[in-house]
Amino acid sequence: MSKNIVIVGGGTGGGSGVARNLSAKLSAAKITLVNPLPYAVSRPTLPRMTVSAGNDLFETTLIPYDKLFTTRTARSCRVSSRADKKGGTVLLADGKQLPYDVLVLASGSHWEGLLNIPGDSAAVTESIAAGARALKxxxxxxxxxxxxxxxxxxxxxxxxxxxxxxxxxxxxxxxxxxxxxxxxxxxxxxxxxxxxxxxxxxxxxxxxxxxxxxxxxxxxxxxxxxxxxxRGPCPRTEFVGKSLGAGTLDEKSQIKVKPTFQLLEHPDIFALGDAIDTVEQNQVAEAYVHAPINVITYLSGSGCTMK
The missing domain is CATH 3.50.50.60 (FAD/NAD(P)-binding domain)
Structure with missing residues (x-):
């Protein structure tokens, strides 16, 4: 399938996992991952990385994206959809546009305190180190x-x-x-x-x-x-509401999705993880398995499967 697939958000289990999964199955597709950092952060390791001195977690927790897909660093973006709901464009903060046949929104959440990771790569190490100094x-x-x-x-x-x-x-x-x-x-x-x-x-x-x-x-x-x-995170979905309309989000600012992970009014846009309104303990783990399958079946025209 010679298609453009754009994934916004590169968490370790969410966007980057879906990108790797799709890369292995769609060799002809152009897959572009949009994320503010050039690497994924394994957030579950942050407690030990912040508290324990003299470990190598800085090297192993900040995981550079592999070369199976194109990566674009962007701290913000805007989404547009064609009237026929078949593809659209992601507008990056630098003004460049990424056309898509399928868009996957895996933007995750805003966190606070020691779980907050800055969107600026140069500030990440210092932010974690500052937390460690405060605890010590x-x-x-x-x-x-x-x-x-x-x-x-x-x-x-x-x-x-x-x-x-x-x-x-x-x-x-x-x-x-x-x-x-x-x-x-x-x-x-x-x-x-x-x-x-x-x-x-x-x-x-x-x-x-x-x-x-x-x-x-x-x-x-x-x-x-x-x-x-x-405290519990807040969905990182402001750009979705501004781009596709407030009705795209629920009262908790989570993206409304069908059981197939597709947006209600946009069959070419999928969403997953913390950002969606599905009540599950392991949304990312669920999406990692089902979202790539549904993207592939959607592109093939054979219809999506229920999660």
């Missing part, structure tokens, strides 16, 4: 949001005497997708390491990073030298 020089931590258990475990492994407090809105850590036994085992492990867990409680206002006194909804007071917010 502070003693008492309050953690809020995603990856809290990973960071807590890493901190207590490296600095057992540092104090870490976690407030979680459920009576068990993590969420109900995980088995009860696993969640209870995680709680037991963290308590054994000296992590203070305040469960079934909330912090209504997260203070700015730095020293703070935190009071939970139920009255628990926590003193912290450093507040670290890594």
């Amino acid at each position: 020089r502070r003693r008492n931590f309050f953690w809020s949001g995603a990856a809290l258990t990973e960071y807590a475990g890493e901190i207590k492994d490296v600095w057992p005497s540092k104090e870490v407090a976690i407030v979680h809105g459920s009576s068990n850590l993590m969420n109900s997708t995980y088995p009860s036994g696993f969640r209870k085992g995680l709680e037991k492990s963290l308590r054994a390491r000296g992590v203070k867990l305040v469960l079934d409680d909330y912090v209504d206002e997260i203070p700015a990073p730095g020293p703070a006194t935190i009071k939970t909804r139920k009255g628990t007071v926590i003193e912290a030298d450093l507040v670290v917010a890594t």
